[in-house]
Amino acid sequence: MRIARFRHEGKIKTGEIKGDGVRVFAGSPPIEAIVADGHDAVHERERAEIVPMESVRLLAPLHPASLRDFVAFEEHVAGVRRSIDGTGGVPDAWFDAPTFYFTNPHRIFGPGDEVPFPAASVNRDFELEVAAVAGPDETIFGYTILNDWSARDLQKREMQVNLGPAKGKDFASSLGPWIVTADELEPFKDAGGFLDLWCSVTVNGAEVGRDLLSNMGWTFETMLAYAARDSLVRPGDVLGSGTVGNGGCLAELWGRNGRQEPPPLRDGDVVTLTVQGIGSLTNTVISGPATDALPAVRRRDPATARNERQ
Known part of the structure; x- marks a missing residue:
């Protein structure tokens, strides 16, 4: 359904x-x-x-109370690391557990919406993902498509602090076009419990990437169980698969090609994500309003800093 x-x-x-x-x-x-x-x-x-x-x-099928985004594809990790920090490869810790971060549930866009990027960002990127919607008793209610939009230049700077991503991600996520209940996709599961669905992305009608969802490292059931470990997942919470490989985002291709080819997204670009058995999600990229520069940081001066209560 x-x-x-x-x-x-x-x-x-x-x-x-x-x-x-x-x-x-x-x-x-x-x-x-x-x-x-x-x-x-x-x-x-x-x-x-x-x-x-x-x-x-x-409209966006739901506005979740929380949105966890995992990083479940080795190929994506290797390519984006090469693009962001020049290291490439997959860290050993990635193989230990399905890592995720929390992104902003208050900036959810739906099918056909214009998606505003930070005006200062020039390295604008899409991310092709499938998201599971949690049901009662730590079950999966259904699935939808997720675009985890990324301002790669902002992300690259803030990740140098070993925290984040923050402003490189929290401006927008897209969900849609609807939720497909879990029973509808059960026939697509392979022997390991992975959904064997083709995922593709086009920019202005030209295909940029295509991959199988079953190439992810963990099943959605495993990711849900891990998210709930020592914590709580409620019905309606959303868990993103992370970006598929083989061109599921531009940054992976930039890392692989050694240059920004294909080019970053620009105002007016139309991005369509399509997932077998679910549907298609289309959005148009625009620039958000310009923002003022931050005040200069107050640096700590050891000679005048007060470390003891007077």
Whole structure:
């Protein structure tokens, strides 16, 4: 089942994508309530009217309370490290556990939205990912597409502090076009429990990268269990797979090619992520408003610094 959140006749509604229309859920409950009930219950949910697709505006399928983004593809790690810090290779620690970082859940964009990059950034990048939506009792409710937009020049600077990424990432993430319930994708699982789905990305209609989701190092179930270890994952939380390899982002290709080819994204570029069994997510790149320079840092002077209470 494909579950969408959309605007119709001035109201935000939820429903099931069915052919060339949407079967609106009775009462249009929020996605968060649907997810909390689990994907078994959603099949029994009462439907109301059917509205044609051309009359709706798809929105981001949900606004999660938290968004963990993993880094589960070796090829991506090696390529981006070469591009960001010149080292390349995959650190030994990567093989120990599925590492992730938290990004900003308050800057979620949906299908067809313009995505504003920091105006000062020139090394603008997309990241092709699949995201799992957590269900009740540490289960996976379903899957959607995630674009983890990246300002690589900002990221490169701030990662020198060995913390982050921060402003290189927190300006935007895209989710969509809808959530596909986990049972729909069960036939695509291989013997190891990995989803054998083709993922591709185009910029202005030209394909830039293509990879199999099953090339990731851990299953979504393992990543969910690790996220919940000594912590808490709630229904509706989103877990990104991390960027696929073989051109799943520009920085990987820059590291492999030794130059910025293909070029960074520019205003007006149209990026489309497509995942077999899920759909396509398209956004247009724009520049956000210019920002003022920060005040100069106050450096610590050992000669005048006060280290003891007077």
